[in-house]
Amino acid sequence: MTPLLEQFLSEARDFLQGIGEKLMQLEKAPADAELMTELFRFVHTLKGNSGLFDFPEMTRVLHAGEDLMDAVRQGRVAYSQELADRLLDAMDFIGMLCDEIELNGAIGSAYAAESARLGASLRQLISVPGTAVEGVPLAVPSSTEQPIPTPAALPPLETLPEVVRMAAFRLAHEGEPLHWLTYTPEEGCFFSGDDPFFQARQTPGVLWGGVVAREAWPKLLEVDAYRCILDFHLLTTASRADLDEYYRYMPEQIRRVAIPALALVQPQGDPNGGPVYEDFVVEALDTLGRGDNGSLAHAARTMLELSNPDLWLASALRWLLLLLELEPDNHAAQGVVIESLRNLETIDWLAVTAMAPSVEDEPCTAAETRMSPVEMSPEEMSPEEQASLAALVATQRAILGLPIEAAWQMGRVRAVISTLSGCLRACQREDEIAGLEAASAAALDDASAAPLLDWLDRHFSTESVAPAPAAPEHKATEAAPVVVLPAEDTKSAGEGEGDVKFGRRAEDAFSGPKSLKVEQAKIDLLMNLIGEIVVAKNALPYLAGRAETVFGVRELSREIKAQYAVINRIAEEMQDAIMQVRMMPVSFVFQRFPRLVRDISRKLGKEVKLVLEGEETEADKNIIESLGDPLVHIVRNSLDHGFELPEVRRAAGKPSEGTLTIRATQESDRVVIEIQDDGKGIDPEVVKRKAYEKGLIDETTLERLSDQEAVNLVFAAGFSTAEVISDLSGRGVGMDVVRTAIEKVNGAIALDSEKGRGTRIRLSLPLSMAVTNVMIIESDGQIFGLPMDNVVETVRVARTDIRTIKRSMATVLRGRIVPLKSLNKLLGLATPPIANDQDELAVLVVRLGEESVGLLVDDFRETVDIILKPMTGVLAGLGCYSGSALMGDGSVLMVLNVKELM
């Protein structure tokens, strides 16, 4: 994928996001003109971007969307829910295409039908009677103007067979560009793998080709067969761009000249084969003068039948007939051909065209103007450039003719002057710049555009310039000179206004958002690196310890410790800074809810208002991302089962529109997300009964359970209260999946509900999961880590205080019975726990859900901050470890997953 495409996709997704948001906002304020303009701009820009690539499926839909929004913006079409629905559908489709492009680099043909359907469905909304809006097709400024003869000698076209030239002449009249291409391969080209003959023959649009030796051939014995001394000459209908593209690896080896069609008109043949019919020439010119093309053609045809077809005469007549057919009004050219019968010389079209001004009195024909000497341009000027030049000049003429705009008139005129001088330089007519400058000075002094218009008329004749397709409606008024405001006035006015309006604004520093988009992978790398620094720095205290105990250099030990303090501070700050980079606002997950709630509640026929609060609350990217699916599930549940239908709500004395609030707040080092609805709530009795029916609880529990406890049964695995499984939330996965997902990122979930009043679900998540604080314990000579989140306390329990109840060990701590388990046993190690000198065992009390469990270990060590790396590969199957981390001394610490362990 190219960087441009990546940029496009990334920007497209932003725009899609923006479009979705604006549509949601419009739903609340359907008359907000500013919102509509914004929305239009988004769709419009996105379409513009897509047009840079070859994604017709995408552009088609966006184009329709743009036209639709344009109509809405201008008030031709009213905004409606229907419209929003269709537009949202279309944007979903665009999003899908973006994914497709990202995946495959292109859009599969399978999307064409859907694209057409969506495009049509959008357009359907625009076609209000009488205001049908079609994409306003406007041709880009291009011209079918013929190329212009170059002052440089034309290639020896007359050596080409007449048939070829006639065919080319016809093609040129059909609008094909004609180029004469000379390809001069390097002498050593065979050694660089070139195949000049093949290269030349494969040139696009070849009509004729010839091979010529560059120098006289040496004696056969001396010929170096590995040296290429051939030149290739080609006549082709390929455009300049195509040729450049085809020869892009050897641009210095080709020369291409645009061939004016008329240059092909060259009679050839035996000049001496027959008499010159002077009478015929005189008569023909006479007929031509009367403009009687029919008689002329007839006479030429009769003459042709009488002549030997190999004669020059016959050839000239054939050309005359062709000219009469294709350029019936180009009498000048026809005359030239007839004249050539007199002298039987090759027609020098350049000389002829130089004469053209003398026939200026005659009605100008397109062909004649083409020959106008003013239009003579350097050979490098292609037809495309000629057309653009003509269009540009016409535009400048038009601009000079525009009504005066006081404030920026001078600037506008000066921009025209720079444009014209640019054009002159571009066609290497620098000598005329002096004239332009004089005219400009006159124009600026006289405060009138007239001198410039005069200059334009003299140097770029009006007729010769193709009417620019891009020229504005109001044509340039050649006659009426436009009065320009006195220069000084304009200047001062311009300055004054500029200062007032912009002097201040510039200082306001409207700089764009100072943010960068960075790939996730780069941040992850930084995260890993800082993780390593944290680990590496932990080696310093260890070294200090060794310096003192092993080598006995206490002084060095102290210095190492001091240095450690510095590095530690920097590392911590760095870690914080990188964490900050990873922080994302919860709006990232919240933003999908307006659309989700709207779509689902409509589908269910419910009225729900969504309130989002604390969207700016931030948490680590991984946390935010892990929040997405559980939240969607909860919201769906709430919409599906929580909210009642409007009539039910009214009957219960509640407003028919329910309110769903999603609120994010930060509480110390945790993010808390609350999802609250004012629906029917959860009936503890129903839950209890269900749980009992499904065998999740036994009869005694059933009676003992408080309402609060009962309600929390919805989190039990295999529990689903929905009577009917709907396509929305009842997908066989219940709240237990939500709970698991939240707990996976060290989060907690709590639910309280009041029957008839609503339900509130509270998710509490760590702000960051990048750094884990673990306690190191020792067991059977090995060290293990345990997340501090799980640790309640560490105690030493005398062996005598350990009781055995029903074959499991337990002890009493602060009046509560705590079951004890041996870590060694859990890990499958045979060694019994080691007691200390006082015959006390180390007990690590850990939290396991609502309960506390004591783990018998050998000894406690310190707590450390580590970057937990999840187990990968085969090891990922070891559920009892949540991951590993590297320690300061280079050893690996296995971090236990308490829950799985038990």
Add this chain to the structure above:
Amino acid sequence: MKRILIVDDAATVRMFHRTILESAGYTVDEAVNGIEALEKALQSAYDLYMVDINMPKLDGYGFLRELRGHDIPQPPAIMISTEAEASDQSQAYASGANAYLIKPSKPEQLLVHVRLLIGEA
């Protein structure tokens, strides 16, 4: 080295034009809206402006009008727009544009215009 200022709010379009222009040997600067463009234009000299119409804060017309109202060198400006705005050509010229191209324009076509306006053979 000729300097060109691209004024467009769409990053993709800016990148597209930048690539074309830089490969043709021009130096390119970018602005994301009319205000930023004007700041840049007042601070440094350019040989050509390529201006999008529809932009936040200050659109292409507004930018050109303000620009042409200042007493600074006035290089040519190409206004680049999409079909939807094609009817706005006269407004573009009135605001001080010297050429008008429809995007997406072909790189060759764009370069032809740039070459002519900047005045390079």
